[in-house]
Amino acid sequence: MVTIRDVAKRAGVGVGTVSRVLNNSANVSAQTRLQVLAVIDELNFRPNPIAQRLPRQETLTIGVILPFFTFPFFVNILEGIHAEISEAGYDLLVMNVDSPEKSEQYFGKAVFGRRFDGVIVVTLPLSDQYVELFAKNDLPVVLVDSFHPQISAITVNNVVGGALATQHLIDKGHTKIAYIGDNQNDLFGFHTTQLRLHGYQQTLRDNGIAPNPNWIFQGNQGKGSGVQGANYLLSQDPTPTAIFAYSDTVALGVVEVAEERGLRYPNDFALIGFDDIEISQYIGLTTVRQPMQEMGKQGARQLINLLAHPSDVKAIELPLQLVERKSTNFIRG
Amino acid sequence: MVTIRDVAKRAGVGVGTVSRVLNNSANVSAQTRLQVLAVIDELNFRPNPIAQRLPRQETLTIGVILPFFTFPFFVNILEGIHAEISEAGYDLLVMNVDSPEKSEQYFGKAVFGRRFDGVIVVTLPLSDQYVELFAKNDLPVVLVDSFHPQISAITVNNVVGGALATQHLIDKGHTKIAYIGDNQNDLFGFHTTQLRLHGYQQTLRDNGIAPNPNWIFQGNQGKGSGVQGANYLLSQDPTPTAIFAYSDTVALGVVEVAEERGLRYPNDFALIGFDDIEISQYIGLTTVRQPMQEMGKQGARQLINLLAHPSDVKAIELPLQLVERKSTNFIRG
DNA sequence: CTGTTAGCGCTTTCAT
DNA sequence: ATGAAAGCGCTAACAG
Numbered sequence: 035m036v037t038i039r040d041v042a043k044r045a046g047v048g049v050g051t052v053s054r055v056l057n058n059s060a061n062v063s064a065q066t067r068l069q070v071l072a073v074i075d076e077l078n079f080r081p082n083p084i085a086q087r088l089p090r091q092e093t094l095t096i097g098v099i100l101p102f103f104t105f106p107f108f109v110n111i112l113e114g115i116h117a118e119i120s121e122a123g124y125d126l127l128v129m130n131v132d133s134p135e136k137s138e139q140y141f142g143k144a145v146f147g148r149r150f151d152g153v154i155v156v157t158l159p160l161s162d163q164y165v166e167l168f169a170k171n172d173l174p175v176v177l178v179d180s181f182h183p184q185i186s187a188i189t190v191n192n193v194v195g196g197a198l199a200t201q202h203l204i205d206k207g208h209t210k211i212a213y214i215g216d217n218q219n220d221l222f223g224f225h226t227t228q229l230r231l232h233g234y235q236q237t238l239r240d241n242g243i244a245p246n247p248n249w250i251f252q253g254n255q256g257k258g259s260g261v262q263g264a265n266y267l268l269s270q271d272p273t274p275t276a277i278f279a280y281s282d283t284v285a286l287g288v289v290e291v292a293e294e295r296g297l298r299y300p301n302d303f304a305l306i307g308f309d310d311i312e313i314s315q316y317i318g319l320t321t322v323r324q325p326m327q328e329m330g331k332q333g334a335r336q337l338i339n340l341l342a343h344p345s346d347v348k349a350i351e352l353p354l355q356l357v358e359r360k361s362t363n364f365i366r367g
Numbered sequence: 368m369v370t371i372r373d374v375a376k377r378a379g380v381g382v383g384t385v386s387r388v389l390n391n392s393a394n395v396s397a398q399t400r401l402q403v404l405a406v407i408d409e410l411n412f413r414p415n416p417i418a419q420r421l422p423r424q425e426t427l428t429i430g431v432i433l434p435f436f437t438f439p440f441f442v443n444i445l446e447g448i449h450a451e452i453s454e455a456g457y458d459l460l461v462m463n464v465d466s467p468e469k470s471e472q473y474f475g476k477a478v479f480g481r482r483f484d485g486v487i488v489v490t491l492p493l494s495d496q497y498v499e500l501f502a503k504n505d506l507p508v509v510l511v512d513s514f515h516p517q518i519s520a521i522t523v524n525n526v527v528g529g530a531l532a533t534q535h536l537i538d539k540g541h542t543k544i545a546y547i548g549d550n551q552n553d554l555f556g557f558h559t560t561q562l563r564l565h566g567y568q569q570t571l572r573d574n575g576i577a578p579n580p581n582w583i584f585q586g587n588q589g590k591g592s593g594v595q596g597a598n599y600l601l602s603q604d605p606t607p608t609a610i611f612a613y614s615d616t617v618a619l620g621v622v623e624v625a626e627e628r629g630l631r632y633p634n635d636f637a638l639i640g641f642d643d644i645e646i647s648q649y650i651g652l653t654t655v656r657q658p659m660q661e662m663g664k665q666g667a668r669q670l671i672n673l674l675a676h677p678s679d680v681k682a683i684e685l686p687l688q689l690v691e692r693k694s695t696n697f698i699r700g
Numbered sequence: 701c702t703g704t705t706a707g708c709g710c711t712t713t714c715a716t
Numbered sequence: 717a718t719g720a721a722a723g724c725g726c727t728a729a730c731a732g
Contacts, residue, residue: 383704421727422725712722713720
């Protein structure tokens with residue numbers, strides 16, 4: 035293993051000088067620089083990143099804490115983050131939370147471990163306690179798809195999203211509109227399902243429609259919520275004509291049940307989801323699109339900015355967009 | 368920031384002792400251990416991982432080089448790897464190759480960077496040159512969905528996979544069977560498309576069917592390959608009755624074109640894919656399932672084993688499984 | 701069993 | 717502009 039010392043010796047200079055050319059610092063003559071560079075090349079020397087990090091007191095790595103790593107929503111956000119972070123020369127360490135204990139464990143690792151120069155938290159809520167801990171340790175954090183008043187955050191407006199979806203259904207002529215939520219994440223403390231529900235209820239009222247509590251179902255397991263929800267709704271009397279599913283994944287469960295029962299959208303019922311994951315275009319699902327990759331990118335950019343300007347906290351809200359496909363496209367004759 | 372020195376001082380012992388209790392090494396009296404532990408707790412001390420890595424000469428992190436991070440196939444493999452790696456207490460650094468240059472860059476980073484204790488390469492081929500470099504640097508590598516005779520590898524048998532798919536179609540009564548490959552990855556040097564093609568051709572011959580070169584199409588862009596391939600095949604005369612798509616993603620492209628033209632499986636044509644990504648179950652696509660997550664897990668386990676026993680190289684082949692769904696389920700009346 | 705000390709490979713003053 | 721030297725926080729060999 036060739037070290038900076040070897041290079042210095044061979045180039046006939048001090049290690050300090052080698053370090054300076056490595057870091058492009060001023061105060062090194064063109065002459066010497068070239069010489070050192072030549073030796074570095076000759077010896078194929080690469081500085082040991084760990085050895086660099088110790089005296090610099092930085093890790094050059096960013097930690098990302100996120101749940102359910104394989105879900106398309108999170109993968110897309112992660113891709114956005116990864117692109118920006120690696121572009122900026124930082125390493126990315128992914129912490130995949132698949133149980134509440136992991137969450138606690140990773141937050142602890144992040145705050146106390148001196149492992150990261152900054153942290154991005156996706157979807158998971160950040161408690162006041164941790165906000166304080168992050169602050170105390172001068173560790174920049176940004177939230178993506180989550181919110182805290184004192185922390186930089188990239189969000190969409192889920193109430194507006196719920197309203198968008200509901201209004202679309204109403205515009206299509208529906209009045210008997212159901213909502214299937216998903217409390218899967220209650221354990222982790224997400225609360226988007228409540229926000230979208232709120233937008234849904236508000237919009238119904240704004241249109242003079244009284245929300246029917248029998249048409250609101252809160253499941254607790256992604257696609258499973260859709261399955262349970264669809265079965266539940268189909269057992270109601272009267273039955274709703276349109277379903278607003280908390281997420282595209284939940285909508286998938288609804289589709290499954292519908293197929294089993296020989297029902298198909300848009301003719302037998304209307305269906306709208308949320309997120310616009312890739313699969314949605316293949317099954318013709320109308321949905322409210324979240325700019326997932328962009329959310330990741332912006333989050334990463336905010337963090338990188340915070341590294342340089344620690345007090346430049348800001349909250350950014352990205353727009354949601356209705357994507358209309360055949361699942362809501364039945365025109366009553 | 369509290370260091371090991373602070374702990375030592377406060378506990379009235381030497382730093383060596385503190386280090387020993389930190390690393391659970393023997394030779395420290397229960398008495399002292401308890402005392403030190405108390406102080407660690409009191410001061411809420413956590414050893415600085417970077418400072419630990421330097422003298423230990425290990426990074427405690429594993430690098431994963433993989434392409435197209437967001438594709439379900441890779442996400443699933445990655446999840447398997449992540450689960451095992453983090454279980455074993457290592458950090459995971461993901462290097463997402465989305466262009467040939469990135470590939471070169473990341474391999475260089477892995478070999479020369481002293482950043483990793485070991486590396487997992489997914490799908491990308493490992494050149495002899497790099498095999499040598501990894502060896503020279505005593506850096507363990509394992510390949511997942513890729514192969515090299517001198518390196519531990521987790522693979523499936525793609526020739527057999529091609530045969531499985533083709534035989535299934537033949538068993539369903541088809542003789543006019545087309546293959547749509549995908550050379551997208553040629554740039555990156557994948558070659559699975561050739562292997563599956565080989566299995567396809569071999570199986571046709573074994574069944575006394577002469578492969579028709581007009582029914583073989585090599586696209587070059589995932590779903591796009593399916594789109595081009597389907598359009599091409601539909602312009603042939605005669606037209607095949609069944610299509611074996613290189614991957615489920617390619618099959619998706621075929622479905623898209625078919626829908627545009629008002630064709631639907633299984634009645635108008637039969638379709639089989641490869642991989643069994645999540646979407647396939649929703650669109651009723653028959654496919655050859657790869658045990659993606661298991662491939663990742665086994666790869667990680669092999670690597671962890673190599674860390675302890677550097678010469679214990681082994682090649683593992685995991686089984687493929689035909690998953691029959693409606694896309695091939697037309698029974699000729 | 702335990703304290704002391706010499707590094708790990710690099711960065712960064714501090715003189716010169 | 718540059719060399720020497722003092723750490724960064726920890727581990728591990730050494731001496732007791």
